[in-house]
Amino acid sequence: MPDRLGKRFDAADYDPKDPDPWLALWLDTSLPIDDDAKAALLRGHDSYSRRFLLPFLRPFVFVFFVLVHIVRRVFLHWPNLPKALHSLIHWGLKTFATPDANLLIMRHFNIGTEILAFIKANAGPVTIESFPLRPKTLADLKDNVFLQHDLNIYNFIIELNRDLRAQGRDLSPPGTLDLSMITDGPFEFEDFPDGPLNFADIQTAIELYTPLYALFLPKNDFVRAANSLQLDETIAIYIAKILGTDYHLGFIKNGHPMVPLSTFEAGHRLMLHGLDAEGIHGWLRVLKRRQAAGLPIDPATPPGSVS
Numbered sequence: 001m002p003d004r005l006g007k008r009f010d011a012a013d014y015d016p017k018d019p020d021p022w023l024a025l026w027l028d029t030s031l032p033i034d035d036d037a038k039a040a041l042l043r044g045h046d047s048y049s050r051r052f053l054l055p056f057l058r059p060f061v062f063v064f065f066v067l068v069h070i071v072r073r074v075f076l077h078w079p080n081l082p083k084a085l086h087s088l089i090h091w092g093l094k095t096f097a098t099p100d101a102n103l104l105i106m107r108h109f110n111i112g113t114e115i116l117a118f119i120k121a122n123a124g125p126v127t128i129e130s131f132p133l134r135p136k137t138l139a140d141l142k143d144n145v146f147l148q149h150d151l152n153i154y155n156f157i158i159e160l161n162r163d164l165r166a167q168g169r170d171l172s173p174p175g176t177l178d179l180s181m182i183t184d185g186p187f188e189f190e191d192f193p194d195g196p197l198n199f200a201d202i203q204t205a206i207e208l209y210t211p212l213y214a215l216f217l218p219k220n221d222f223v224r225a226a227n228s229l230q231l232d233e234t235i236a237i238y239i240a241k242i243l244g245t246d247y248h249l250g251f252i253k254n255g256h257p258m259v260p261l262s263t264f265e266a267g268h269r270l271m272l273h274g275l276d277a278e279g280i281h282g283w284l285r286v287l288k289r290r291q292a293a294g295l296p297i298d299p300a301t302p303p304g305s306v307s
Helices: 001-006 021-027 033-046 048-074 083-097 100-119 138-142 143-168 202-216 217-241 247-251 264-293
Strands: none
Touching: 001 202, 021 033, 033 048, 033 100, 033 202, 048 202, 048 264, 083 138, 083 143, 083 202, 100 138, 100 143, 100 202, 100 217, 100 264, 138 143, 143 217, 202 217, 202 264, 217 247, 217 264, 247 264
C-alpha cells in the first residue's frame, strides 16, 4: 500500500493535459484531514470495488432495503439481534474489507470519542456519563460498538443540554482551552487483514451493511442511528461556541437534524458523517499544535494579539 501511495499521489506524475482528480484531492488542503485517513479514503474511491462492484450491487441493495422497510412496518421490535449484527459486521470486515476501509472505521470511533471528550472538558460544570469507545482491534467491534456509538451521541446531547438549561447558561469559550484529549498522530491499531478476499472499499462495505443494520435492530434503533448522522452540525455548533469561531462549520455537509432525511440515504450520509468527523478532529488537531507553539488558537488572529 505505501508503494501505491507513493506512485498514485506523486505530484511528479502530474500531467496538465490529463490531470488526475485523486491527485488534486490528495494535494488539496481545504480540509484538515489526517494524511493517512485521506489516502485511505481516496484509494478506496479509486478502487475497482468502488468503481465497478458498488454500482452493480446498488439495485440489489435498494430492493433488499425496501423489503426490510416493509418488514419493519409490521414487526417494529423483531428481530432484535445486536450481538449477531456486530458479529456479522466483524466477520465481514475481517474477511472482505481492505485495510484502508478498516482503518477508517476504527479511526471513526476513536476520533468521535475524542470530539465528545473535548466538548465535555470545555463545557464547564456539567455531568455527562461517558462510554468512551476506543477499539484497537476488529474483534473489539463485537462489543456492540456501533450501537453504543449512536447511543453515546444522543445521551451526550441530552445530558449536556439538560445541565446547561438547568444552570441557565450556554456554551462559551473557556479561560484555557483543553485539547489534551485530541490525539496528534496515528492511533495504535492491530495490523488489519490483507488477504486475497480483502477487496471491499469503505463505501461498498457501508452500503452493504446498512440494510442489515435495519434488519437486525428494532425500528427505533435504526431510525435513531440514521438520524444521528445529521448531528454533525449540532456538534460543530457546540464546538464553535467553545472556540469562539465558526470557521470549521464550513466542513460540515450532512445537513441539520431538524429536517431529517430519508433512511434510504443512510449509506451516503454515513460517508459524509465520517468525513465531517475527520474534518472536525483534524481542525482540533491544528488548534492543538497552535496552542503548543504559543500561537493564537484562532488562525485568523494576528500574531501577538490575544485570541
